[in-house]
Amino acid sequence: xxxxxxxxxxxxxxxxxxxxxxxxxxxxxxxxxxxxxxxxxxxxxxxxxxxxxxxxxxxxxxxxxxxxxxxxxxxxxxxxxxxxxxxxxxxxxxxxxxxxxxxxxxxxxxxxxxxxxxxxxxxxxxxxxxxxxxxxxxxxxxxxxxxxxxxxxxxxxxxxxxxxxxxxxxxxxxxxxxxxxxx
Amino acid sequence: xxxxxxxxxxxxxxxxxxxxxxxxxxxxxxxxxxxxxxxxxxxxxxxxxxxxxxxxxxxxxxxxxxxxxxxxxxxxxxxxxxxxxxxxxxxxxxxxxxxxxxxxxxxxxxxxxxxxxxxxxxxxxxxxxxxxxxxxxxxxxxxxxxxxxxxxxxxxxxxxxxxxxxxxxxxxxxxxxxxxxxxxxxxxxxxxxxxxxxxxxxxxxxxxxxxxxxxxxxxx
Numbered sequence: 001x002x003x004x005x006x007x008x009x010x011x012x013x014x015x016x017x018x019x020x021x022x023x024x025x026x027x028x029x030x031x032x033x034x035x036x037x038x039x040x041x042x043x044x045x046x047x048x049x050x051x052x053x054x055x056x057x058x059x060x061x062x063x064x065x066x067x068x069x070x071x072x073x074x075x076x077x078x079x080x081x082x083x084x085x086x087x088x089x090x091x092x093x094x095x096x097x098x099x100x101x102x103x104x105x106x107x108x109x110x111x112x113x114x115x116x117x118x119x120x121x122x123x124x125x126x127x128x129x130x131x132x133x134x135x136x137x138x139x140x141x142x143x144x145x146x147x148x149x150x151x152x153x154x155x156x157x158x159x160x161x162x163x164x165x166x167x168x169x170x171x172x173x174x175x176x177x178x179x180x181x182x183x
Numbered sequence: 184x185x186x187x188x189x190x191x192x193x194x195x196x197x198x199x200x201x202x203x204x205x206x207x208x209x210x211x212x213x214x215x216x217x218x219x220x221x222x223x224x225x226x227x228x229x230x231x232x233x234x235x236x237x238x239x240x241x242x243x244x245x246x247x248x249x250x251x252x253x254x255x256x257x258x259x260x261x262x263x264x265x266x267x268x269x270x271x272x273x274x275x276x277x278x279x280x281x282x283x284x285x286x287x288x289x290x291x292x293x294x295x296x297x298x299x300x301x302x303x304x305x306x307x308x309x310x311x312x313x314x315x316x317x318x319x320x321x322x323x324x325x326x327x328x329x330x331x332x333x334x335x336x337x338x339x340x341x342x343x344x345x346x347x348x349x350x351x352x353x354x355x356x357x358x359x360x361x362x363x364x365x366x367x368x369x370x371x372x373x374x375x376x377x378x379x380x381x382x383x384x385x386x387x388x389x390x391x392x393x394x395x396x397x398x399x400x401x402x403x
Contacts, residue, residue, distance in 0.1 A: 021195040021283025021358050081189050082240075082256040089261070107261070107383075126217050140258030155258040160214050161265050161272070 082153065084108075084142035090116075090156075092135045100131055104139065123156050130158035185297070185397045188347050189289040192260050192386070193253035194267045194378070198279035198370060202245045205234035215269045216241070241266070253285075264382050271375040279370035281335075282377065284357040286389030289344045290397050298349040301400030305341060319343075330388070333377070334360035339392055353396055355389035 088104040095101075098121065104114045118139075120128060130137070136159040144153045206229045207221035220238045227235035234245040240256040241263065250270075254263050271279070292298040302320040311318035323341040330337075335358040344350030359377055361370040 021197060021281050021285070021356060080256075082258045083187075084257040087258065087261075124217070126219055138258070138261045142258065153258075157259070157262050159261075159265055160216075161269055 079147055081145045082140070082142055082155070083145060084140045086142075087138065087140045088114075090118075090137045090139050092131060092133055092137070094133060095131065102137070107138070118156070122154070123158075127156070127158050130160075135159070185290045185292050185400075187288050188291045188350065189255060190257060191253055191255040191287045192263055193251060193283075193285045193287070194263060195281075195283040195285065196250040196267070196271075196279050196374060197248060197281040198250070198277060200245055200247055200250050200277060201231075202234040202247060203229065203231045205229065205243065205245050207236050207238070210243075210266070213269065213273055215266050260386065261382075264378050268375050268378050271371045271378070275371050275375075277371050278362075279374050280360070280362055282359045282361055282374045284359075284378070284382070284385045284389075285354060286357075286386065286393065287352070287354045288393045289346050290351050290353065290393070291347050292349050292351055292397070292400070295349050297400060298343075298351070301351060301397065302343075304400050305396070331381075331384075333381075334363075337388075337392075339396070341396060351397065353393040355392050357385045357389060 086109070087107040089107055090102040090104045092100050092102050093115075099117050099119055101115060101117050104116050105111060120131060123131065138155075138157050138159070140155045142153060144151045207216070207224040207226065210216040211218045211221040216238065220241075223238065225237045227237070229236070232247060234243065236243050240254050240259045242253050244251045244253075252263060252266060254260065271277075292301060305323055306318075306320040308318050321342065324338060326336050326338045328337075329335050338356040338358060340352075340354040340356070342352045344352040346352075359374070361373045
């Protein structure tokens with residue numbers, strides 16, 4: 001590898017092919033890209049020279065809004081990154097006073113299910129309405145890496161999913177998943 | 184020992200979307216995000232052609248053909264998936280053709296030596312040396328067929344990290360073709376099912392691929 005072309009890497013991660021679902025960003029903070037201007041790229045869609053020629057720089061992409069050409073302001077980059085040491089999917093099994101009991105299934109590593117009692121206070125106030133028997137939540141313990149230093153953190157977030165309708169359940173549950181993809 | 188320094192996950196949907204509806208308040212109204220989160224959103228733009236905003240852990244970028252949500256907070260990967268599943272449930276008649284579940288990693292390879300060894304391992308230089316002076320790998324993209332019986336492919340991108348000195352960036356694009364015929368109407372349903380049923384598999388696959396690539400450098 002070579003370090004010399006690092007500024008080029010930014011532009012190489014621009015999505016040029018509308019059918020490419022890769023976010024293709026070496027820098028996960030800057031993915032807001034649009035392909036309308038990126039014409040004339042080669043079939044594989046990795047023609048960096050063409051991109052630079054179009055934009056004149058490696059900075060953010062432009063958008064064609066009707067007759068207007070817009071350069072949206074760049075998003076402030078994420079400066080904090082959470083590194084999980086362990087993640088669990090939890091399921092509330094009972095509530096009692098200021099705590100609730102839950103089963104915890106590790107999302108990574110050995111799938112040994114554990115049981116835990118968690119203080120309701122550990123849950124963000126506006127998430128507490130989700131605490132009921134059967135509710136699913138995700139619990140991560142890890143480090144928050146910040147410019148000012150590393151901080152140990154625990155994050156609990158309850159699942160927010162629209163409920164499947166009984167009709168959906170009837171028609172989709174038990175159906176062979178791969179049958180969707182039969183020709 | 185190479186270590187992941189930064190990682191992220193994104194979900195990309197390609198289809199016909201209506202960006203104007205994707206205002207942070209819409210996410211809150213449908214209980215996809217907390218009101219406190221959306222109240223603090225940094226809104227880049229919400230327009231009939233584009234919606235772009237960011238909250239503490241989530242970045243949302245939507246244009247008419249493309250929907251993209253991403254996070255670099257590992258603790259929110261499942262929440263990211265749930266948002267996509269929720270939106271696809273709410274907008275189940277939206278034509279969606281393609282979906283990508285993407286994992287991105289920045290590994291710190293610690294030393295220049297290990298960094299070069301991995302580059303040489305992935306793109307051997309003996310054939311390039313006669314053509315270029317001091318050739319260096321800038322962008323390697325390899326695509327393979329899916330390991331399951333769904334339509335699509337796996338595409339892996341490897342580049343020098345722009346974030347970490349002697350780091351490598353690896354992106355794994357788990358690409359699903361949801362419909363090939365415009366008349367097919369259930370792309371959103373398929374996407375929702377894949378996200379619900381295949382998420383863990385996809386996340387693990389991306390992680391395993393990235394680790395295997397980095398480990399291959401250790402073998403020299």
